[in-house]
């Protein structure tokens with residue numbers, strides 16, 4: 001029987017032959033004159049010291065060792081996975097790739113549950129794909145029944161857990177219900193950019209049972225590597241076949257792959273875990289201090305590296321912080337987030353400075 005991915009994929013993508021870059025074609029020899037590269041590496045400064053000194057050559061067409069290292073990292077927490085992983089230029093590229101691979105422009109719609117991460121709608125818009133919005137309920141959980149109604153018309157459902165900007169995780173039972181209901185119609189994408197900060201287990205646990213589940217991850221958050229632009233898409237091989245047709249010829253730059261591999265080593269993972277634990281402690285302390293302030297109406301629970309706060313007069317607060325040189329994120333444009341500001345968690349010193357600034361607000 002045809003996989004769901006094979007049923008959904010537009011004809012144009014199905015017919016695509018992946019771009020045959022020189023690295024993908026490969027070969028054997030001692031003179032590599034096939035990719036219009038310079039034969040010798042040029043040195044432009046100290047930044048190349050200690051690196052592998054091969055920047056004259058194109059990188060791997062897909063850095064398998066980086067993707068494999070990420071898969072192994074995931075398997076440490078959820079056990080053996082039957083899926084594949086691919087490294088991409090940040091989770092943002094994964095979102096874009098999924099929409100371009102599985103949606104017919106001008107015809108299909110994706111489902112999102114606002115308030116949520118803005119790139120799902122942006123990527124859909126940029127590819128002339130409609131966005132069906134099923135708002136989160138008052139407790140920021142999914143409106144499962146409303147989503148179910150839209151599944152037959154939608155090749156992709158984007159869920160963000162823990163969710164940005166609300167900070168909460170989606171109930172696993174709701175994800176399972178939607179996975180059951182979408183088997184014949186919709187790929188369910190769970191964006192887990194903030195999963196390391198969460199106490200809830202990853203949706204990856206469901207991957208072996210549901211081949212139409214796709215999980216997106218990133219090194220930009222808990223790993224603290226936003227500048228290298230490295231994310232991962234994890235999915236069944238039936239989904240990955242089509243992603244691999246569309247992916248850019250050299251999606252990951254060598255310096256990125258090198259840094260990512262170090263981050264995913266045992267030492268790297270230990271460091272990430274230690275930093276994550278510290279951040280969670282600072283987050284909980286910051287929340288407890290916020291609740292003591294007169295200007296604060298509500299502090300939402302957070303399973304991420306930020307907190308969402310409802311202020312009494314958020315604009316005044318937001319602008320007051322700006323005047324003090326503290327830049328936060330105004331969320332009041334979201335109908336459900338009136339008077340809300342999102343504050344990322346930094347060091348204890350930074351959060352203390354923020355609290356002190358808030359205390360001087362009259």
Ligand SMILES: Cc1ncc(COP(=O)(O)O)c(C=O)c1O
Pocket residue numbers: 089090091092093117160163164191193194217218219220226230231
């Ligand atoms: C939910 C969510 N997904 C994806 C991303 C983008 O991650 P990346 O830096 O890997 O592109 C973000 C960034 O803020 C995010 O909040």
